Structure formats: structure tokens, C-alpha cells
Amino acid sequence: MEKTRVFLVEDDESLHKVFKQFLKREGFDLIGTSAEADESLRVMQRILDNIDVVIVDSQMPNSRKVITTIVDNVPRIAVVVLTSSIPKPANQIPNVTYFEQPITPERLTEVIQESIAQRLAVNAGRKFKPLQASNEN
Secondary structure (H helix, E strand, O other): OOOEEEEEEEOOOOHHHHHHHHHHHOOEEEEEEEHHHHHHHHHHHHHHOOOOOOEEOOOOOOOOHHHHHHHHOOOOOOOEEEEOOOOOHHHHHOOOOOEEOOOOOHHHHHHHHHHHHHHHHHHHOOOOOOOOOOOOO
16 A cells, blocks of 8 residues: 655744654655645645645644645645644635544544545545645734
């Protein structure tokens, strides 16, 4: 079975390290990381075909830009947003999986797998657009 390919966008150095270790230990293929929103979009642009899921820290500056850019332009990629509290439905970005911290490895693994399954089901047959940053922050 092919490993799930994950791109991590996290600006907190200690959390970044914890997530990297966890993802590798749990058998995910961590294909890229970034600590900055615009940089993450540039890096992801080069490896879009290799990404299954992007994990984004909602507290990071310009995290919404990263999230909406992926959701709007590459709907096959699952997006998991790490947050300190789940936003009210009116404030949620559609087609995104929110995951409230603190995390447990088991639950994060489940959330990643569920979000990928959901993306596959929702996007069956849809065409993909090239990644372009939206104007939202």
C-alpha cells in the first residue's frame, strides 16, 4: 500500500518538530514542510502531483490564504487545519477538516485518513486547476 504523502505548514518550531517525528513514525511520507505561508505555496506548486494532504496551523500568519488557495485550486488535496478551537460553521472554510488541539497521534491519523477519503468521494471526476494564490488572507 502506498504511503499517504503529507505537506506540513507549521511556524512553531517545537510543534513542527513534533509533527515531523509523529508523521514519520506513523508511516506517512512527509514530502515537504514550510514555516511560512507564501513559501509553502511556492514549494507546493513544484510538487502538487505528489501531495495527498496538507496540514496547516490556523494560528500561523496568512494560514487562511494557504487553505483557500489549495481548496479553490486543487480540490483533490485534503486539507487538515489544526486549531485551538473549532470555528463556528459560518466562519469555516468549506471542504476543510478542522482538528482541535491538543492532538493525539491516533486521532490525527484518523482525521488525515478521513479527510482524504472525503476528498476522493467529493471530487470524483473533477478537473484540477493549477495552484494560484487567492486574494483572501
